[in-house]
Amino acid sequence: MFVRNGTSELKKVLICPPTYLEEAAPINEISKKYADQPLDREKLSAEFEQLVEAYRQAGIKVEQQTATPEMTNAVFARDFGGCVKEGYILGRFKKDLRFPERKAYADKMKKLGIPKITEVKEGYFEGGDFAFLTEKIIAVGIIDRTNEKGFEEIKAGLSPLGYEVYPVPADPRYLHLDMCFNLVDDHLAVAYKEGLPTSFLQLLEKLEIEIIPVPEEAIFKHGCNLESLGAKRVLSLKQNTAVNQSLRSHGMKVIELDITETLKAGGGPHCMTFPLQRG
Known part of the structure; x- marks a missing residue:
């Protein structure tokens, strides 16, 4: 078994150092603000090591992808696909900048002995849009980097395995x-409710998933970009003071990461983490 759901005990992850992330390429709303500004390499490295140490302290095995010059944004390991109990889904990047990552991550998964159960060949799909709601119910965002065709390909690949896959369109x-x-x-869950479709909110209600609400501006400060470790533990950012307080009031143990430089490229702890084993 590889990844049973999104919230059981996380046992193994795949991450990649930000070795060649030199500047924030303007490929999303956050990175546009820092476009062409050199990033602090020392700080990026220290933030990555902080993430590695957080996982090790939590007893989670860390596998690392080898960084290469043509994979500038590979630090956001989440995006090459998704992982379920039976194996992984290979996505397809929308931005040329990230094309080289696809083969590199597919090769890495082969080395790790994780089978590819389906792949997106015609549409677009990135792992930041992949979310378990229960063991057999998966939500897929159709937002900027995943399109309808990519969603249909994922649904076609996962449905025979008994998964229900729901589209979540958003801004x-x-x-x-x-x-x-x-x-x-x-x-x-943590969410900006007003930005999500009514059908999705109704599904969450049906599944009895309570939402800790965040304002829209929190999206652009990575207020929702958290990583569940299982056993009521979650990785969050130190700057997420209101969110972290709410999580603690709901009985969660919050492990705070003081990450700021990596965020300028547009991703947080969840983006940096591809789960390999959870259950």
Whole structure:
């Protein structure tokens, strides 16, 4: 078994150092603000090591992708696909900048012995849009980097395995679903409710998933970009003071990361993490 759901105990992750992330390429609303500004390489490296250490302290095995010069944004490991119990889904990047990552990550997964169960060949799909709601119900954001065709390909690949896959369209400015919605425990999520479709909110209600609401501006400060570790533990950013307080009031143990430089390229802890084993 590889990844059973989105909130059970996280056991192994795949991440990639930001070795060649030199400047924030203007490929999303956040990175546009820092476009062509050199990023602090020392700080980027320290933030990555902080993430590695947080996982090790939590007893989670860390696998690392080898960084290469042509994969500038590979630090956001989440985006090459999605992982379920039976294996992984290989996505397809929309931006040319990220094309080289596809083969590199597919090769890495082969080395790790994780089978590819389906892939997106014609449409677009990035892993930041992939979210478990329950063990057999998956939400897929159709926002900026995943389109209808990509969604249909994922649904066709996962349905024979018994998965229900639901589309979640939202404002393209939000980039990925994990920027405006994140499940942190079996029945608890953080989300900007007003930016999500009524049908999706009704589905969450039916599944008895409580939402900790965040304002729209929190999306662009990574207020929803959290990583569930299971056992009521969650990785969050130190700057997410209101969100972290709400999580704690709901019985969650919040592990705070002091990450700011990496965020300028448009991704947070969830974006930086591809789960390999959870259950």
